[in-house]
Amino acid sequence: MKPKATADKDQQAAVINNRKARHDYxxxxxxxxxxxxxxxxxxxxxxxxxxxxxxxxxVDRGExxxxxxxxxxYDKASYFxxxxxxxxxxxxxxxxxxxxxxxxxxKGLTLVPLKIYFNRRGLAKVELALARGKQKYDKRExxxxxxxxxxxxxxxxxxxx
Numbered sequence: 001m002k003p004k005a006t007a008d009k010d011q012q013a014a015v016i017n018n019r020k021a022r023h024d025y026x027x028x029x030x031x032x033x034x035x036x037x038x039x040x041x042x043x044x045x046x047x048x049x050x051x052x053x054x055x056x057x058x059v060d061r062g063e064x065x066x067x068x069x070x071x072x073x074y075d076k077a078s079y080f081x082x083x084x085x086x087x088x089x090x091x092x093x094x095x096x097x098x099x100x101x102x103x104x105x106x107k108g109l110t111l112v113p114l115k116i117y118f119n120r121r122g123l124a125k126v127e128l129a130l131a132r133g134k135q136k137y138d139k140r141e142x143x144x145x146x147x148x149x150x151x152x153x154x155x156x157x158x159x160x161x
Contacts, residue, residue, distance in 0.1 A: 018052035025131035034091030040077040057111035064090040
């Protein structure tokens with residue numbers, strides 16, 4: 001059994017982030033969902049071999065599925081390996097699914113995974129966001145704001161010397 005501090009470090013190292021999501025979408029709300037995985041997928045995730053770049057979630061027949069998540073095949077799994085881009089079921093309560101379905105249908109929002117991580121109990125979780133797509137001018141405005149913040153920080157650092 002690992003000491004607690006070491007276990008926390010391992011959990012932080014196994015996080016897969018979707019950096020592009022915050023650039024392409026206005027994040028309105030986030031929630032945590034469990035994810036149904038095969039054994040070889042869990043081992044591959046623990047090694048950090050996954051990609052969320054073009055991933056999205058969709059409600060199909062009362063269930064939520066995650067699409068376009070690439071989890072690389074686990075090299076030691078032999079013929080018991082998994083398919084890299086298969087749809088994966090998300091584990092949510094019925095009322096959460098109904099609320100997400102209503103928001104996506106009425107308001108034109110999208111379900112985007114922000115990160116995959118392991119909680120304290122070692123279970124794989126997905127941070128799912130209700131998001132609205134950004135227009136090109138929104139992206140340029142955000143980049144200009146970031147550059148201005150960087151310049152101000154640089155100027156303050158120079159004046160402190």
